[in-house]
Amino acid sequence: MNRVVVVGASAAGLAAVETLRREGFEGDLTLIGDEPYAPYDRPPLSKQILSRTWREDRLPLRSDEDLSALNVELRIGTEAIGVDTRARTVKIASGEALPYDGLIVATGVRPRALPTARGHLLRTLDDALNLRSRLEPGRHLLVVGAGFLGAEAAATARGIGCRVTLVEPAPVPLAHAVGEDVGRMLSTLHSERGVDLRTGTGVAEVIDDGVRLVGGEVIEADEVLVSVGSVPNTDWLEGSGLRLDDGLVCDEYCSAGPGVYAAGDVARWHNPLFGTSMRVEHRTHAAEQGMAAARNLLRGPQGRPFAPVPYFWSDQYDMKLQAYGYLRGHDEVALVEGDLDERRFIVAYRTGDRLTGVIAAGIAPRTLRSWRQAIARSAAWDEDPPTPSEPTRRAA
Numbered sequence: 001m002n003r004v005v006v007v008g009a010s011a012a013g014l015a016a017v018e019t020l021r022r023e024g025f026e027g028d029l030t031l032i033g034d035e036p037y038a039p040y041d042r043p044p045l046s047k048q049i050l051s052r053t054w055r056e057d058r059l060p061l062r063s064d065e066d067l068s069a070l071n072v073e074l075r076i077g078t079e080a081i082g083v084d085t086r087a088r089t090v091k092i093a094s095g096e097a098l099p100y101d102g103l104i105v106a107t108g109v110r111p112r113a114l115p116t117a118r119g120h121l122l123r124t125l126d127d128a129l130n131l132r133s134r135l136e137p138g139r140h141l142l143v144v145g146a147g148f149l150g151a152e153a154a155a156t157a158r159g160i161g162c163r164v165t166l167v168e169p170a171p172v173p174l175a176h177a178v179g180e181d182v183g184r185m186l187s188t189l190h191s192e193r194g195v196d197l198r199t200g201t202g203v204a205e206v207i208d209d210g211v212r213l214v215g216g217e218v219i220e221a222d223e224v225l226v227s228v229g230s231v232p233n234t235d236w237l238e239g240s241g242l243r244l245d246d247g248l249v250c251d252e253y254c255s256a257g258p259g260v261y262a263a264g265d266v267a268r269w270h271n272p273l274f275g276t277s278m279r280v281e282h283r284t285h286a287a288e289q290g291m292a293a294a295r296n297l298l299r300g301p302q303g304r305p306f307a308p309v310p311y312f313w314s315d316q317y318d319m320k321l322q323a324y325g326y327l328r329g330h331d332e333v334a335l336v337e338g339d340l341d342e343r344r345f346i347v348a349y350r351t352g353d354r355l356t357g358v359i360a361a362g363i364a365p366r367t368l369r370s371w372r373q374a375i376a377r378s379a380a381w382d383e384d385p386p387t388p389s390e391p392t393r394r395a396a
């Protein structure tokens with residue numbers, strides 16, 4: 001293999017490039033990204049950047065020196081517009097065709113817009129700076145959608161003294177993902193902090209001075225943030241022969257076709273640990289999958305299935321939620337430690353007869369790690385709760 005092209009210059013793409021070099025790949029390496037920035041971190045956008053606790057110069061994932069040490073041709077501000085899997089070339093917007101022996105697709109997702117395409121979105125640094133410049137104490141932000149991202153932005157805006165309305169069509173925010181009890185706890189948290197939470201009501205459109213709800217009621221607001229889910233960036237792969245189905249479809253090796261691998265938010269792959277196809281939109285997962293895809297590209301038939309326990313965190317006010325596993329489609333949810341009202345708890349998820357996930361707040365990392373290990377070994381649901389293992393002792 002002489003030439004590898006990685007499309008998408010963010011968490012997954014960067015991890016892929018670094019892994020290729022670490023594993024000894026000495027050929028030509030090109031990293032293409034359509035944003036005007038070198039790889040930067042996205043999770044702080046809805047937290048430290050929006051709250052002005054961080055300046056944006058803390059976001060880059062690597063220094064210029066680290067990037068140049070990788071000996072990678074970094075082409076930022078460059079959009080990939082197509083791939084020819086027979087000729088093995090990636091076409092970019094300038095019309096140039098970049099040849100590859102191996103291709104890693106790491107193009108992430110973009111926010112879903114409402115039909116009128118109005119209101120702020122929050123995915124990129126530019127989005128965050130734009131929204132931030134409009135948020136001052138006393139201004140009214142209306143957030144459409146109380147998923148993790150919308151809820152985090154609402155919490156941050158409250159923190160800087162904005163009035164906040166959070167509108168969510170589901171009766172209980174996030175109930176489909178984390179269950180009713182955790183969803184209700186989150187609702188209470190936001191209401192206690194002064195967010196005007198309107199559940200069971202959808203937004204029909206964003207208008208000049210706010211939003212119009214499905215029933216016709218108008219809620220006025222200075223700014224509207226639309227946070228209603230995301231769409232995988234696979235349009236540029238249409239017609240390539242690669243399988244697209246809510247993401248770029250891959251096997252358990254993260255392979256989408258001969259010489260083509262995918263990683264991060266855009267990749268729908270078969271996770272053998274849970275026996276199902278999944279697409280995961282979490283920061284640490286993106287990096288892990290970038291590494292796995294790069295290794296498997298180099299190893300070919302000696303590659304290893306990618307079977308992680310997905311992890312994510314979400315910061316809302318002073319609460320850090322952490323989750324391991326695959327919570328979607330669960331059959332049962334049970335509080336296994338602590339108390340939701342005290343915001344110190346572990347909630348476990350059963351799918352079939354297995355423990356498939358946990359979500360927690362205020363719990364010692366050691367305890368959480370033991371739950372993670374139980375999920376990784378496909379523990380039966382009726383097993384005793386895992387006990388934290390002793391810290392590894394170093395030999396004297």
Ligand SMILES: Cc1cc2nc3c(=O)[nH]c(=O)nc-3n(C[C@H](O)[C@H](O)[C@H](O)COP(=O)(O)OP(=O)(O)OC[C@H]3O[C@@H](n4cnc5c(N)ncnc54)[C@H](O)[C@@H]3O)c2cc1C
Nearest residue numbers: 008010011012034042043080107108264265281282283286
């Ligand atoms: C505001 C915000 C807060 C978040 N908070 C958390 C959190 O608290 N915890 C957590 O676990 N996760 C969080 N996430 C999710 C996390 O940031 C993502 O899972 C992670 O960024 C995914 O990395 P990625 O490399 O797969 O994709 P992305 O980071 O989306 O990067 C893909 C890159 O590819 C570029 N691209 C797309 N199409 C093309 C093309 N055709 N040609 C060239 N380039 C292209 C995109 O512009 C982008 O730069 C958050 C995300 C956001 C937006």
